[in-house]
Amino acid sequence: MARRRSTRAIDMSGPGPSPEQLEALLKLAARVPDHGKLFPWRFMVFEGEARSRFGEKLEAFARADIPDGSEERFALERSRFERAPLVIAVISHVTVPHKIPEWEQIMSAGAVCQNLLLAADAMGFGAQWLTEWYAFDARVRAVLGLADNERVAGFIYVGTQAVAAVERPRKPPQVTRWTGKA
Numbered sequence: 001m002a003r004r005r006s007t008r009a010i011d012m013s014g015p016g017p018s019p020e021q022l023e024a025l026l027k028l029a030a031r032v033p034d035h036g037k038l039f040p041w042r043f044m045v046f047e048g049e050a051r052s053r054f055g056e057k058l059e060a061f062a063r064a065d066i067p068d069g070s071e072e073r074f075a076l077e078r079s080r081f082e083r084a085p086l087v088i089a090v091i092s093h094v095t096v097p098h099k100i101p102e103w104e105q106i107m108s109a110g111a112v113c114q115n116l117l118l119a120a121d122a123m124g125f126g127a128q129w130l131t132e133w134y135a136f137d138a139r140v141r142a143v144l145g146l147a148d149n150e151r152v153a154g155f156i157y158v159g160t161q162a163v164a165a166v167e168r169p170r171k172p173p174q175v176t177r178w179t180g181k182a
Contacts, residue, residue: 004118005165007126009083012159016047016085021123025088025158028119032111036098040105041112041153044089044144051081057143058134080134084157088116091146092153109153116156126161129154 017025026043034040046054059078062069081087092109094102113129120127134140135152144152 001118004121005167006117006128007159007161007165008163009128009130009157009159011161011163011165012084012126012128012157013162014085014160016159017120017123017125022086025116025119025123029090029112029115032108032115034108035104036100038095038098038100038105038108040093040095040100041109042091042093044091046081046087046089047085051087052078054081054143055079057140061134061137061139080132084128084159086158088156088158089144090116090153090156091144092151093147094149094151096149106153113154113156116158120156120158125158126165127159128157130157131155 016022022045029043030039055078058080059074062074062077066073090109090113092106094105096102098105117127117129131152131154135155141150141152146152
């Protein structure tokens with residue numbers, strides 16, 4: 001884990017995981033704390049031509065939002081999911097009301113995202129967890145067919161590292177110790 005680094009999506013190339021590796025990635029990602037065994041998340045996989053088709057939707061939304069935008073900007077939106085050979089959306093699926101707090105269900109989806117990063121790294125792939133604007137856009141939610149109780153926890157880009165990931169500056173963890181004294 002000390003060697004794990006996020007590989008920027010723009011620094012990825014093919015090949016991506018094989019079908020067998022993808023199946024293993026998803027099984028490993030699902031091994032997270034899940035109080036109540038709710039499985040409060042699901043996966044949506046973008047591979048092959050589906051990445052381009054999704055990019056066409058992003059471009060259309062960008063053109064609607066930025067009518068005077070540059071062709072360079074629209075090309076960026078169109079190619080977003082082509083930066084890596086595989087993109088896995090982790091969809092948080094919260095059940096409310098439920099005896100398991102909503103916050104625990106949401107954190108379980110975050111743990112799935114982290115497990116995907118760790119599993120991809122262990123398999124020798126680069127990976128990056130991104131949200132960007134489209135994770136929060138109502139039109140994108142509709143295109144993805146998300147229910148009212150679902151949100152994108154993250155888009156996990158997975159591929160071969162074309163450029164080695166670099167260490168970023170990290171602050172030391174903040175630690176306090178509770179002593180029981182007021």
